Amino acid sequence: MINVTEPALTISGLHFAYPDGREALRGVDLTLAQGERVALLGPNGAGKTTLVLHLNGILHGGPGRVEISGLPVTPSDRAAIAEIRRRVGIVFQDPDDQLFMPTVAEDVAFGPANLGVRGTELDNRVDEALSAVGMSAHRDQIPHHLSFGQRRRVAVATVLAMRPEILVLDEPSSNLDPASRRELAEILESLPVTVLMVTHDLPYALELCPRAVILDEGRLVADGPTVDLLADRSLMSAHRLELPFGFDPVAALASRRSPS
Numbered sequence: 001m002i003n004v005t006e007p008a009l010t011i012s013g014l015h016f017a018y019p020d021g022r023e024a025l026r027g028v029d030l031t032l033a034q035g036e037r038v039a040l041l042g043p044n045g046a047g048k049t050t051l052v053l054h055l056n057g058i059l060h061g062g063p064g065r066v067e068i069s070g071l072p073v074t075p076s077d078r079a080a081i082a083e084i085r086r087r088v089g090i091v092f093q094d095p096d097d098q099l100f101m102p103t104v105a106e107d108v109a110f111g112p113a114n115l116g117v118r119g120t121e122l123d124n125r126v127d128e129a130l131s132a133v134g135m136s137a138h139r140d141q142i143p144h145h146l147s148f149g150q151r152r153r154v155a156v157a158t159v160l161a162m163r164p165e166i167l168v169l170d171e172p173s174s175n176l177d178p179a180s181r182r183e184l185a186e187i188l189e190s191l192p193v194t195v196l197m198v199t200h201d202l203p204y205a206l207e208l209c210p211r212a213v214i215l216d217e218g219r220l221v222a223d224g225p226t227v228d229l230l231a232d233r234s235l236m237s238a239h240r241l242e243l244p245f246g247f248d249p250v251a252a253l254a255s256r257r258s259p260s
């Protein structure tokens with residue numbers, strides 16, 4: 001059960017250096033409320049992936065603390081890490097990293113089955129997750145025969161079937177055509193989970209995430225309403241973030257709120 005009195009995610013004073021000495025995180029503090037959707041922005045090499053990999057204990061070892069709904073991410077405690085990996089679902093950029101079973105349904109069942117879920121409960125989870133991403137009709141297909149956009153949706157379903165509390169998405173809109181991009185946005189908006197979305201697609205961040213943070217050189221340098229951050233030209237250029245030519249975030253948000 002989600003402890004609604006706790007933030008979904010609390011990161012305090014997180015530092016991390018790779019074995020070669022490169023300091024990728026230099027004191028990150030970040031809190032996400034339950035149900036928030038937040039975009040994690042930043043130029044190449046800012047430390048975004050490094051930060052994400054700390055959320056379920058794949059990377060660890062530096063000073064600082066990460067908690068998921070009040071539960072500390074403690075990599076030395078195997079039971080705690082199993083629970084953390086159930087709570088935090090990461091959808092990686094390349095869906096093929098997450099799909100390896102003979103059929104779509106088996107891929108979606110894999111995670112919960114590993115947690116010991118069986119029978120009707122397992123069937124229900126697979127049905128729900130596939131329906132949430134609009135892929136129920138493809139349940140018996142071979143994942144690698146699907147289009148890229150369909151594989152991305154199935155990758156999201158594999159994570160949803162774990163019933164995560166936090167969904168972390170790494171570049172969810174990359175390589176999607178405009179229709180698939182919009183459909184995935186609708187799916188993500190409808191999910192009742194906390195979302196942290198790493199993206200270089202700034203219009204997508206604006207569309208989906210009311211709040212954004214900017215990470216640069218391992219530090220969080222901005223945190224606020226996505227529209228305000230994107231509209232701040234000096235902030236954007238200081239951190240090598242570029243909006244598409246002619247894109248006006250204030251007008252885009254206004255037209256989204258009152259579609260003609």
Ligand SMILES: Nc1ncnc2c1ncn2[C@@H]1O[C@H](COP(=O)(O)OP(=O)(O)OP(=O)(O)O)[C@@H](O)[C@H]1O
Pocket residue numbers: 018019020022023024042043044045046047048049050051
């Ligand atoms: N395995 C590694 N060993 C050493 N240094 C690494 C390793 N992985 C990443 N780094 C370095 O850590 C820093 C942060 O990298 P990270 O991949 O977290 O950035 P990012 O913000 O996700 O970048 P991008 O937008 O390009 O994906 C970079 O300087 C990178 O070169």
